[in-house]
Amino acid sequence: SQKIEQNSEALNIQEGKTATLTCNYTNYSPAYLQWYRQDPGRGPVFLLLIRENEKEKRKERLKVTFDTTLKQSLFHITASQPADSATYLCALLGAYGQNFVFGPGTRLSVLP
Amino acid sequence: DADVTQTPRNRITKTGKRIMLECSQTKGHDRMYWYRQDPGLGLRLIYYSFDVKDINKGEISDGYSVSRQAQAKFSLSLESAIPNQTALYFCATRESSGATDTQYFGPGTRLTVL
Numbered sequence: 713s714q715k716i717e718q719n720s721e722a723l724n725i726q727e728g729k730t731a732t733l734t735c736n737y738t739n740y741s742p743a744y745l746q747w748y749r750q751d752p753g754r755g756p757v758f759l760l761l762i763r764e765n766e767k768e769k770r771k772e773r774l775k776v777t778f779d780t781t782l783k784q785s786l787f788h789i790t791a792s793q794p795a796d797s798a799t800y801l802c803a804l805l806g807a808y809g810q811n812f813v814f815g816p817g818t819r820l821s822v823l824p
Numbered sequence: 825d826a827d828v829t830q831t832p833r834n835r836i837t838k839t840g841k842r843i844m845l846e847c848s849q850t851k852g853h854d855r856m857y858w859y860r861q862d863p864g865l866g867l868r869l870i871y872y873s874f875d876v877k878d879i880n881k882g883e884i885s886d887g888y889s890v891s892r893q894a895q896a897k898f899s900l901s902l903e904s905a906i907p908n909q910t911a912l913y914f915c916a917t918r919e920s921s922g923a924t925d926t927q928y929f930g931p932g933t934r935l936t937v938l
Contacts, residue, residue, distance in 0.1 A: 721864070744925065755828075755914050755929030756867070801866065805925070811857075811882065812927065816866040 714739040716815040718802060724821045731789040733818045735802035738783060740813075742804040745778055745785050750799045750817065759800075760787075792822045827851045828930040830915050836936045843902040845933050847915030855918035856898040857927070858882075858890060860911040867914065873898055905937040 719734035735745070744763040748756035762769045762778040762785065769776045775788040789796050799819045803812040828849045837843050849856065854875045859867040869882030871890040879892055887909060891899045902909055915930040 716866075746925070746927075748927075753932070755916070755932050756927075757929070758926045761925060803927075810880075811869055811872060813869075814859075814867040816864055 714813070716740075716802065716804060716813060718800075718815040718818045720818055721816070722819045722821065724823060725792055727792060727794060727822055727824050729792055731792045731796070731820055731822070733787040733800050733820065735785040735787070735815055736783060737804055737815075740783070740804050741780075744805055745776075746803045746812065747774075747776055747785075747787050748801040748803060748814075750801060752799075756801055789820075794822045794824050797821050828915060828917055828928050830913075830930040830933050832933060833931065834934045836938065837905050838938050839904075839906055841905050841937075843905050843935065845900045845902075845913055845915075845935070847898045847900070847930055849896050849898075849915075849917045849928075849930075851917050851919070851928060852895070853917035853919055853928075854895060855920070856892070857916040857918065858888075858898070858900045859914045859916065860884070860909075861914060861932075862911050870900065870913075902935075902937075905935075907937045910935060910937045 715738045717736045725731050746761045747759045750756040760776045762776045773790045777786045799817040801817045802815045831846045857872045858870040873879045873892045876892050889901045913933045916927045918927050
């Protein structure tokens with residue numbers, strides 16, 4: 713069956729360090745993958761999209777990689793700050809390109 | 825003003841009641857979605873609409889119905905609410921072009937069914 717997993721439910725890191733979040737999927741062949749940020753009580757906010765023919769994408773302190781062989785995406789936040797504390801969701805374009813399927817999310821806490 | 829709005833933001837109701845959640849958008853997008861979010865399960869798709877005349881069931885449509893009244897409005901109804909429909913509900917629009925594919929979410933409606 714199709715499945716999307718994110719490495720852990722929660723991740724705590726020290727301010728200034730690099731946070732690395734993982735998204736693994738099985739039985740999908742996504743054309744692209746997205747990452748969203750969600751703050752408590754709010755809707756997800758789009759961060760980055762990476763296509764299957766792109767190995768890496770960057771936006772300011774964010775970096776996303778996409779390995780279609782490993783069926784995995786890594787999401788990095790460099791020089792993390794307490795303001796980066798949130799839940800991060802990955803999403804894949806599902807079969808037939810009609811809808812997105814979301815992972816369960818990883819709650820990141822950046823400790824001062 | 826927010827691009828995607830949802831009303832109400834919070835609702836407490838009783839088992840068996842009919843509930844309508846409303847979503848409006850000013851982004852001019854044709855595609856609109858309804859999701860529910862439960863702890864540990866992520867976002868799951870209930871219904872989606874590619875335009876006013878095109879409505880489709882998602883992964884978990886049982887117990888729900890929708891109405892696309894206009895390009896800007898997409899409502900979700902629970903015909904007879906039950907406690908396991910207690911969740912956070914999100915409406916979203918989607919912008920898809922050659923350069924981007926992005927969903928824009930509303931602030932959510934927290935629904936509690938007693």
